[in-house]
Amino acid sequence: MKNDPLILGIDTSCDETAAAVVQGMRVLSNVISSQVELHRKYGGVVPSVARREHELRIDPVISEALRNASKVLKTRVDFNDLDAIAVTYGPGLAIALEIGIAKAKELALQHDKPLIGVNHMEGHLYSPLALNSKGKGPIEMENVEFPVLSFLLSGGHTELVLLKSHDDKRIIGQTVDDAIGEAFDKVARMLGLGYPGGKVLSDMALKGDPEAFKLPVPMAKDPTLNMSFSGLKTAVYYQVKEIEKQRQLTAQEVVDMSASFERAAINELQIKLKKAIKLYNPKMIMVGGGVSSSARVRAGLRKIARDFSLPIYFPSLKNIYTDNGAMIAIAANFKFHKKEFSDQTLDRQPNLDLAI
Numbered sequence: 001m002k003n004d005p006l007i008l009g010i011d012t013s014c015d016e017t018a019a020a021v022v023q024g025m026r027v028l029s030n031v032i033s034s035q036v037e038l039h040r041k042y043g044g045v046v047p048s049v050a051r052r053e054h055e056l057r058i059d060p061v062i063s064e065a066l067r068n069a070s071k072v073l074k075t076r077v078d079f080n081d082l083d084a085i086a087v088t089y090g091p092g093l094a095i096a097l098e099i100g101i102a103k104a105k106e107l108a109l110q111h112d113k114p115l116i117g118v119n120h121m122e123g124h125l126y127s128p129l130a131l132n133s134k135g136k137g138p139i140e141m142e143n144v145e146f147p148v149l150s151f152l153l154s155g156g157h158t159e160l161v162l163l164k165s166h167d168d169k170r171i172i173g174q175t176v177d178d179a180i181g182e183a184f185d186k187v188a189r190m191l192g193l194g195y196p197g198g199k200v201l202s203d204m205a206l207k208g209d210p211e212a213f214k215l216p217v218p219m220a221k222d223p224t225l226n227m228s229f230s231g232l233k234t235a236v237y238y239q240v241k242e243i244e245k246q247r248q249l250t251a252q253e254v255v256d257m258s259a260s261f262e263r264a265a266i267n268e269l270q271i272k273l274k275k276a277i278k279l280y281n282p283k284m285i286m287v288g289g290g291v292s293s294s295a296r297v298r299a300g301l302r303k304i305a306r307d308f309s310l311p312i313y314f315p316s317l318k319n320i321y322t323d324n325g326a327m328i329a330i331a332a333n334f335k336f337h338k339k340e341f342s343d344q345t346l347d348r349q350p351n352l353d354l355a356i
Contacts, residue, residue: 173225
């Protein structure tokens with residue numbers, strides 16, 4: 001483990017300024033400065049505000065990441081000790097991405113370190129491999145068995161990815177409209193749960209009856225592995241509006257609708273995961289992205305994995321589910337060993353695909 005590269009990972013893909021120091025798969029520090037409170041009053045992320053805040057926060061966040069890594073290693077860690085500097089170059093908000101990229105290029109040039117551009121979704125994909133500061137985690141990299149089926153569930157993406165190797169990744173199914181995290185947030189707003197309300201909705205759902213409202217399971221009979229969440233969101237909208245013609249939703253109806261929506265969304269994930277397993281016969285499943293922090297989402301996917309006697313792995317560290325620098329550094333570790341370095345022409349790619 002001492003011979004593993006020490007990598008600084010930077011992520012400014014949306015509204016969180018993040019930096020981390022990782023040694024191989026071992027997370028030594030993971031600092032995230034959230035802008036949620038600033039964007040809450042707008043009901044969504046304002047790109048110009050996100051950019052300004054990234055500019056203000058990025059240097060202190062990086063400094064804190066280095067300090068925290070120093071505490072874990074019990075020796076001072078500075079830029080000279082790093083083996084590489086990694087940064088998200090897409091997908092994400094263009095004017096937010098450029099702040100992290102500019103800082104990473106500046107540091108790489110100033111300290112003569114290799115620069116590694118990382119696909120943000122590849123970070124989520126590898127997040128279940130993150131080990132804690134003591135080097136412990138659900139699975140070690142050498143125990144990964146191919147083919148791997150990866151389910152990426154985030155605010156901007158919902159993708160089923162087949163990995164035949166670390167160099168052979170292919171999207172085999174994805175949402176045709178809203179990402180699942182986006183649908184969670186929109187339904188939460190309909191129910192008056194605020195922004196961002198996805199996690200609040202999942203918490204509410206634990207108190208509700210998932211059979212209280214009849215909601216459709218989108219694309220349940222569709223033969224492809226693609227998914228849809230827009231119709232489910234619309235079904236919630238019409239049922240809520242129908243009630244609100246007479247009166248406001250009761251507190252019980254809010255938690256029941258939360259549970260009913262979450263159940264329908266999870267059912268779709270289960271159906272598509274089951275189809276993917278039958279088609280591709282994976283040896284294991286990995287799940288990443290903020291939506292997978294929901295206990296019911298994890299339970300629903302674990303059930304399908306059990307039905308096929310397959311191991312399934314989720315991120316084991318609290319701050320690895322949402323956007324963070326640690327997952328970027330972990331993904332960069334693979335590129336470091338293959339010497340897949342970027343140069344000073346690295347530029348933002350807000351619509352970057354995951355397929356290789």
